[in-house]
Amino acid sequence: MLDGPSVVAGxxxxxxxxxxxxxxxxxxTWEPALNSDSQLRLVRVCxxxxxxxxxxxxxxxxxxxxxxxxxxxxxxxxxxxxxxxxDMKLPLFMIVGLRGYYAHQQKKTNDTCPxxxxxxxxxxxxxxxxxxxxHTASDLRQAYRQAQAENRPGIICLAE
Amino acid sequence: MMTLREALEVxxxxxxxxxxxxxxxxxxxxxxxxxTPLDFAYIPSAMxxxxxxxxxxxxxxxxNGVIVVNGDGCMLMNLGSxxxxxxxxxxxxxxxxxxxxxxVTGGQPxxxxxxxxxxxxARAAGIRRVYSFDNVESWRAGAAEALSGAGPVVIWxxxxxxxxxxxxxxxxxxxxxxARLKQALGT
Numbered sequence: 001m002l003d004g005p006s007v008v009a010g011x012x013x014x015x016x017x018x019x020x021x022x023x024x025x026x027x028x029t030w031e032p033a034l035n036s037d038s039q040l041r042l043v044r045v046c047x048x049x050x051x052x053x054x055x056x057x058x059x060x061x062x063x064x065x066x067x068x069x070x071x072x073x074x075x076x077x078x079x080x081x082x083x084x085x086x087d088m089k090l091p092l093f094m095i096v097g098l099r100g101y102y103a104h105q106q107k108k109t110n111d112t113c114p115x116x117x118x119x120x121x122x123x124x125x126x127x128x129x130x131x132x133x134x135h136t137a138s139d140l141r142q143a144y145r146q147a148q149a150e151n152r153p154g155i156i157c158l159a160e
Numbered sequence: 161m162m163t164l165r166e167a168l169e170v171x172x173x174x175x176x177x178x179x180x181x182x183x184x185x186x187x188x189x190x191x192x193x194x195x196t197p198l199d200f201a202y203i204p205s206a207m208x209x210x211x212x213x214x215x216x217x218x219x220x221x222x223x224n225g226v227i228v229v230n231g232d233g234c235m236l237m238n239l240g241s242x243x244x245x246x247x248x249x250x251x252x253x254x255x256x257x258x259x260x261x262x263x264v265t266g267g268q269p270x271x272x273x274x275x276x277x278x279x280x281x282a283r284a285a286g287i288r289r290v291y292s293f294d295n296v297e298s299w300r301a302g303a304a305e306a307l308s309g310a311g312p313v314v315i316w317x318x319x320x321x322x323x324x325x326x327x328x329x330x331x332x333x334x335x336x337x338x339a340r341l342k343q344a345l346g347t
Contacts, residue, residue: 043244043248050244060213
């Protein structure tokens with residue numbers, strides 16, 4: 001299971017320099033660990049497309065950012081995602097909270113987020129992996145390193 | 161008022177060795193004025209995201225400094241970026257080229273044409289260094305001060321609209337632009 005301290009440790013071991021984010025209720029529990037670390041810079045933005053564009057600038061400048069947002073913000077950020085991944089071809093790495101994933105599997109929610117998140121990621125042609133409660137910071141580290149090694153984008157979808 | 165060309169000529173005289181990111185209508189005239197590896201024509205772009213791209217680059221490369229030449233239509237699409245800029249001081253300068261129109265789509269007015277106070281918006285977002293120029297003489301006189309010192313800086317330039325503008329074309333493919341920028345930065 002991922003929590004703030006283990007995520008921070010995994011990101012630092014992977015050489016990540018910045019986390020650009022708008023938290024949701026799950027990601028938000030990582031805030032104390034992210035905000036108190038002296039090596040990782042936490043960048044708070046106003047909208048999710050903005051987070052992706054800032055990450056693109058950091059990548060051009062030789063840094064190693066990760067974007068962390070909720071799937072609702074992913075929906076908003078489509079134009080920027082398209083541009084950064086497919087026009088600029090930058091190896092953007094993101095952690096995206098999948099709101100309502102478990103409740104949807106159990107047919108206990110009318111939330112439409114889990115219906116559209118995966119089809120949208122497939123439409124954007126971005127490799128993604130769904131992380132459930134069994135995944136650990138080691139899996140996160142491996143996913144990030146593999147995407148970087150292949151110089152391609154990657155998304156961790158955090159089941160919520 | 162001043163023409164876009166006049167506004168950019170003043171910028172060219174003061175940009176120094178900083179990275180210059182252009183969007184939309186300024187792309188073609190800026191390319192005629194400067195075509196170094198540190199000139200980045202953000203096209204194809206994500207609408208409204210040039211300030212965010214520039215801020216990210218400025219945070220990554222404080223020793224270089226970044227100037228973004230943005231339009232008023234692009235700025236209206238991402239007003240929140242002013243708040244983020246204020247929260248992360250960087251060697252970063254944002255020019256808002258305000259002609260009140262979407263030039264490249266045929267000259268339709270923007271939602272803010274004629275009444276949006278971009279300087280006021282920037283100040284309200286928390287940016288302390290904000291400049292406004294509505295004629296080329298005052299821009300020439302104030303550019304040295306506005307384009308130096310600690311960022312973030314927002315510079316609001318009111319320019320004449322020019323109808324009949326074509327959709328901007330990139331001076332070279334995006335991959336080539338990125339490669340030469342990264343080579344120049346050593347990244």
